[in-house]
Amino acid sequence: MARTAIEFRNVSKQYTNASQYAVSGVNISIEEGSFITILGTSGSGKTTFLKMVNRIYEPTSGEILYFGQPIQNLQLEEYRRKIGYVIQQVGLFPHMTVEENIGTIPQILKWDKEKIANRVAELLELVCLSPKDFKKRYPRQLSGGQQQRVGLARAMAADPSIMLMDEPFGAIDAITRQNLQDELINIQRKLNKTILFVTHDVGEALKLGDKVVIMHEGKIQQFGAVYEIISKPANDYVARLIATQDIVQRLKVLKAQSVMLPVDPLTRDNAFRVSKEESLHKILTYFLEHDHNHVLVEDERRSVVGKITWDQLKASTKQGKILSA
Amino acid sequence: MITYLFKYYEQMSMLLLEHLYIVFLSMMISLLFAIPVGLLIARSKWLSTVVLSFFGIVYSIPSLALFSFLLPVFGLGKLTAIAVLVIYNQYILVRNTLTGFQSIDASIIEAGYGMGLSARHMFFKIQLPLALPIILGGIRIATVSTIGIATIAAVIHAGGLGILLFDGLRMNYLPKILWGTILSALLAYLANYVLLSYETKAILKARGEYNEDQEGAEVSS
Numbered sequence: 001m002a003r004t005a006i007e008f009r010n011v012s013k014q015y016t017n018a019s020q021y022a023v024s025g026v027n028i029s030i031e032e033g034s035f036i037t038i039l040g041t042s043g044s045g046k047t048t049f050l051k052m053v054n055r056i057y058e059p060t061s062g063e064i065l066y067f068g069q070p071i072q073n074l075q076l077e078e079y080r081r082k083i084g085y086v087i088q089q090v091g092l093f094p095h096m097t098v099e100e101n102i103g104t105i106p107q108i109l110k111w112d113k114e115k116i117a118n119r120v121a122e123l124l125e126l127v128c129l130s131p132k133d134f135k136k137r138y139p140r141q142l143s144g145g146q147q148q149r150v151g152l153a154r155a156m157a158a159d160p161s162i163m164l165m166d167e168p169f170g171a172i173d174a175i176t177r178q179n180l181q182d183e184l185i186n187i188q189r190k191l192n193k194t195i196l197f198v199t200h201d202v203g204e205a206l207k208l209g210d211k212v213v214i215m216h217e218g219k220i221q222q223f224g225a226v227y228e229i230i231s232k233p234a235n236d237y238v239a240r241l242i243a244t245q246d247i248v249q250r251l252k253v254l255k256a257q258s259v260m261l262p263v264d265p266l267t268r269d270n271a272f273r274v275s276k277e278e279s280l281h282k283i284l285t286y287f288l289e290h291d292h293n294h295v296l297v298e299d300e301r302r303s304v305v306g307k308i309t310w311d312q313l314k315a316s317t318k319q320g321k322i323l324s325a
Numbered sequence: 326m327i328t329y330l331f332k333y334y335e336q337m338s339m340l341l342l343e344h345l346y347i348v349f350l351s352m353m354i355s356l357l358f359a360i361p362v363g364l365l366i367a368r369s370k371w372l373s374t375v376v377l378s379f380f381g382i383v384y385s386i387p388s389l390a391l392f393s394f395l396l397p398v399f400g401l402g403k404l405t406a407i408a409v410l411v412i413y414n415q416y417i418l419v420r421n422t423l424t425g426f427q428s429i430d431a432s433i434i435e436a437g438y439g440m441g442l443s444a445r446h447m448f449f450k451i452q453l454p455l456a457l458p459i460i461l462g463g464i465r466i467a468t469v470s471t472i473g474i475a476t477i478a479a480v481i482h483a484g485g486l487g488i489l490l491f492d493g494l495r496m497n498y499l500p501k502i503l504w505g506t507i508l509s510a511l512l513a514y515l516a517n518y519v520l521l522s523y524e525t526k527a528i529l530k531a532r533g534e535y536n537e538d539q540e541g542a543e544v545s546s
Contacts, residue, residue, distance in 0.1 A: 054439055056435065056438070056439060076441075077441045077442070077443050078441070079441075080438070080439060080440065080441035081440070081441035083441075084440075085436065085439035085440055087432060087435060087436060087439070089430070089432035090432065090436070091430070091432035091433045091434075091435060091436025091437070092433075092436075093433060093437070093450075093451055093455075094433070094455070094531065094532060094533050095454050095455060095530055095531045095532070095533055096533070097533070104440065104442070104450070105440055105441060105442075108442070108446060138532075138533025138534070139533060140532065140533055140534075141533075151436075154440070155440065158441075164439075
């Protein structure tokens with residue numbers, strides 16, 4: 001059982017001069033190592049929710065815990081250094097090179113020069129920028145996508161256990177955004193960071209998150225795995241939000257393991273095999289292109305763990321459709 | 326005219342040095358007040374409006390009037406001159422300090438605090454270098470105007486190049502008037518030139534366009 005990285009206990013936030021609560025009565029536990037996306041329209045309280053974690057905003061009432069400790073009790077700067085922070089506008093320091101930007105916190109922590117240089121090179125490679133070409137550049141010499149890669153590298157410099165990301169890819173063109181999303185998924189798998197990722201893009205939330213928090217009017221509407229959100233929306237609002245994605249989009253984020261039927265593990269079957277991580281969209285494509293009516297699902301060790309039939313696939317899309325109508 | 330220069334060379338350089346001394350001292354004291362005030366009022370919109378309007382009104386008082394106004398307080402001499410110059414400088418310096426810090430993109434500040442910079446690190450590593458071009462611009466304008474206004478301070482026996490000007494006027498002696506004008510204009514021009522070069526350097530640094538060597542220049546292309 002993973003430890004709880006961040007816990008909200010009945011947290012509310014009301015801005016001065018605002019009549020309504022931006023966030024009200026939020027309770028949530030976020031497990032270490034999970035990738036959580038926080039989805040909502042503007043004004044839903046999703047950004048306020050995120051920014052209370054690193055104390056950019058202070059809650060009006062309630063308590064936030066970091067690995068069991070109330071965050072008010074922790075020294076502010078030290079605590080923030082354990083939490084990577086990436087925002088949409090990136091906020092790179094324009095008077096510093098890429099290298100200096102990424103090395104800001106390591107330098108304050110008094111790492112020696114060699115260690116900083118190694119760390120910078122390692123991080124630039126992680127975000128797919130060649131250290132040789134990029135470390136001496138200034139922010140204005142980078143494209144929007146490259147700037148956000150540097151922003152991501154900078155946030156990870158001191159190896160924080162938690163990353164907060166506020167619509168980091170919101171201002172980036174569609175193709176670059178897809179690449180960045182895929183790279184972020186890889187980075188998360190590799191480093192097992194706990195990520196809280198705010199977005200208003202339903203597709204992005206479903207694609208990136210292991211679990212999704214859906215916020216509306218300052219309250220959490222639903223917190224669950226992507227499959228649960230799509231197949232069992234907790235209320236009308238969630239159903240309507242998810243319905244903005246068409247069936248094909250939804251199939252893209254559903255994984256084989258979430259809808260597969262149990263099967264005798266000793267089955268000897270020549271049917272096509274897919275990984276349990278495969279998207280239903282791929283399986284649908286396969287069905288449409290071939291004359292088969294089922295595929296077998298296998299795990300990492302290549303043993304069969306289930307099967308998906310054409311009828312099952314159809315049922316899984318219907319389920320979502322009926323509920324979201 | 327040239328003969329005047331040779332004859333009174335020593336006296337003129339003394340006056341020039343005295344002028345520089347008044348300007349330099351006034352600028353130092355002005356900055357000592359203006360920068361903390363600029364930073365302080367940046368915290369409140371209401372306060373910054375009130376303080377800037379006040380200094381704006383003071384700035385519009387003619388310098389002769391302000392000199393005579395402060396005479397009873399500080400008496401004849403350099404003290405009154407410096408006090409007046411410091412008061413005049415506040416408007417430009419406070420305004421530019423305020424603008425300098427306010428011109429920094431909010432996302433840079435948020436990212437800085439979010440990553441765990443302390444207020445001190447934030448100030449010295451991020452805010453000051455980014456606000457510096459506008460602050461230096463204020464210092465340049467204030468220095469040039471101080472050089473000009475300081476000539477008038479000769480009226481209250483503060484010394485400086487104004488002595489040449491006012492003596493020349495009183496005696497109706499052209500070389501004195503001309504040399505007073507030339508020297509103070511030259512001083513203002515030089516001060517502007519030197520400070521502008523620092524300002525340009527600070528602008529390039531703040532934008533990330535400053536390259537100390539050729540290798541850096543290649544990377545930027």
